[in-house]
Amino acid sequence: MSPNYQTRRAKLRRALRKSDVELDSLIISGVANVRYLTGFTGDSSWLFLSSTSCVLLSDTRYETQLADECRDIDVEIRDAGRTINDLAAIVVAKAKSKYVGFEADHTTVTQHGALSEKITTATLVATSDLVERLREVKDQWELTQIRAAIEYAQRGISVVRSSLRSDQTETEIRYLLEAAMRSFGAAGTGFEPIVGVGPTAALPHAHAGRRRVAEHPVLLIDWGASTDSGYRSDLTRVFITGKPTKQMELVYKTVLAAQQAAIQAIRPGAKCADVDQIARGLIARAGFGKYFGHGLGHGFGLEIHESLRVSPISEREFETGMVVTMEPGIYLPGKFGVRIEDDILVTADGNEVLSNLEREFDEAIVPILA
């Protein structure tokens, strides 16, 4: 199986035709969006797409790579004397495009200024989320990549889990985890792993520091792997490395119950905000409402946070083929935090939990080596 870039571009062309302002072309400058539509793994390059043309605008550094990675599309290479805006103006004029969209989320004000100075034959129109929306629903090949990214992450954490030592620091665990994932075939981490002992685990986005495992019974690890093709996984587990208090057990079991109830509700047509409320309501009824401040989940794939957000303010619905995380948490400042995160595929008749690491409280209790 291999990725079908032509199908993806055909879908984007359909989306262009359906856009509010009738765009006859689009300049794609988001790095992950360009990769999604062409397979090109470099950066600083734009894709120009109209109903009849498809041109990658790049520079001499990427000439050889482009010949290898993007055989089925035209390439315009600029030399040091021209900017990418010059190339854009040339292809827009050549395509006789009148309304050319650009990606507002991936264009700085400065870039927009420079681009509009060069493009004199067409009107530039700001667009948002056109490619990101397509990327929300994964194709079969993408799912094989995401499953591989989950597999690397799960094998990696099993190495960490079975070798936890009381004097190990958060930073040491982070590097061990990354090395283990790479040794199993991962291209690297999906993002900088969060490894937090006790009070550090109470900071939802803490990074690995110098706390040692023995300092506190709660160890939170939020990690993922990436594949050579650029796809990622995103998981969180809490390990209980010492004698847990009743409060730790209650918090853990509340988070897990919230996650499981939310996952149960995921199916095509279900509203993201409703699924969020299932988890949020359960945590609130247990008395921890003010300790869960972030959204319940997010899409992921080529990037670790992609456009579908599962939160109280989301107006979206789940669709078959979407992949999202489910990650409720409870964070008690100065004490500890618990988050449990799994990766979920929305299927025609409900969902499939793609990650299958142990998650029951008893299974979270792990022996540590002295």
Ligand code: ZN
């Ligand atoms: Zn995560």
Ligand code: ZN
């Ligand atoms: Zn996440």
